[in-house]
Amino acid sequence: MTQIISNLNKTALVVDHPIGQDNPPLLSPDSHNDDQDAPTQKMLQLSDFAVSWEDRLTDKQLDTFVTDGWLTIDNVFNKTALLALQAESGFIDYRDAALTAGIRISDIRGDRIRWITENFFAGYYYLQSINALAALFNRSLFAGIRHSEAHYACYPIGFGYQWHSDNPAGRDERVISAVFYLNDDWGATDGGALEVVDKHGMHHEVMPVANRLIIFDSDLQHQVQIAHRQRYSIATWMRRDGLVPFVEVDA
Numbered sequence: 001m002t003q004i005i006s007n008l009n010k011t012a013l014v015v016d017h018p019i020g021q022d023n024p025p026l027l028s029p030d031s032h033n034d035d036q037d038a039p040t041q042k043m044l045q046l047s048d049f050a051v052s053w054e055d056r057l058t059d060k061q062l063d064t065f066v067t068d069g070w071l072t073i074d075n076v077f078n079k080t081a082l083l084a085l086q087a088e089s090g091f092i093d094y095r096d097a098a099l100t101a102g103i104r105i106s107d108i109r110g111d112r113i114r115w116i117t118e119n120f121f122a123g124y125y126y127l128q129s130i131n132a133l134a135a136l137f138n139r140s141l142f143a144g145i146r147h148s149e150a151h152y153a154c155y156p157i158g159f160g161y162q163w164h165s166d167n168p169a170g171r172d173e174r175v176i177s178a179v180f181y182l183n184d185d186w187g188a189t190d191g192g193a194l195e196v197v198d199k200h201g202m203h204h205e206v207m208p209v210a211n212r213l214i215i216f217d218s219d220l221q222h223q224v225q226i227a228h229r230q231r232y233s234i235a236t237w238m239r240r241d242g243l244v245p246f247v248e249v250d251a
C-alpha cells in the first residue's frame with residue numbers, strides 16, 4: 001500500500017492565485033468590459049450547468065458502468081460553468097476534513113473540504129446537474145437515489161487519501177460516488193491519480209484533469225495517490241436515504 005500522508009501541520013495551504021481586488025473571478029472569458037456589466041458570480045444561471053446526460057451516456061457506457069462499476073466522462077461542462085467552479089473552489093475557506101465518526105485522523109486523509117450548500121452559486125448549480133444525472137440512473141438502472149451531497153476538496157502538496165470505500169463498514173446509503181476535477185494542465189508528474197479497483201479486481205488510475213467526472217459504485221475500493229501539486233476537486237455522493245437533502249432528485 002502506498003504511504004500517503006505526511007504531517008498536515010507542516011504543510012501550509014496556499015491558494016495559487018487568490019481571488020481578490022487584483023484578481024477578480026472571471027466567469028466569461030470572452031468579455032473584456034470593465035464597466036458595471038462586468039461578469040460576476042451572480043450572473044451565473046442554472047442553465048450554464050445544463051448537461052444532456054442522456055446524450056452524453058450511451059446505453060453501452062451504462063452497461064459498462066453496471067458491469068465494471070466505474071465510468072469517466074470528459075468535457076462535462078461548458079467554459080463558463082467550469083471557470084465558475086474553479087473560481088469558487090479557489091477562494092473558499094477550507095476546513096480540515098473529518099472522518100464519518102467526526103474524528104480527524106490525519107494519517108488517513110489529507111484533504112481540506114467545504115460542503116456545498118445553497119449558499120454556493122456554482123457548487124449548488126453543479127449539484128443540481130448531478131441530480132439530473134442521478135435521475136437518469138434512477139430511470140435506467142433503478143438506482144433508487146433520493147438526494148446528493150458534495151464538497152469541494154483541496155489536497156495540499158504531499159497529501160492523498162488512503163484506500164477506502166465511501167460506505168464505511170455496515171453502511172450502504174451512498175449508492176454512486178462522483179468526483180469532478182478542476183485542475184488545469186495536470187500531468188503524470190503531478191501525481192494525485194485516483195486509483196480504483198473495479199468489480200473484477202482490476203486496478204485503474206484516473207488523472208484529476210479539469211472538466212472530468214468519474215462515477216463509480218460507492219462500494220468500490222479506491223485511493224488518492226500523493227499529489228505533487230495542490231489538487232482541487234468536488235467529491236459527490238448520490239444517496240438512497242432521505243437525510244438532510246441539500247437538493248432533491250425529482251425523478
Ligand SMILES: O=C(O)CCC(=O)C(=O)O
Binds near residue numbers: 161208
Ligand atoms: O478526489 C478523488 O479523486 C477521490 C476522493 C475520495 O475518494 C473521497 O473524498 O472519498
Ligand SMILES: [Fe+2]
Binds near residue numbers: 166
Ligand atoms: Fe472516496
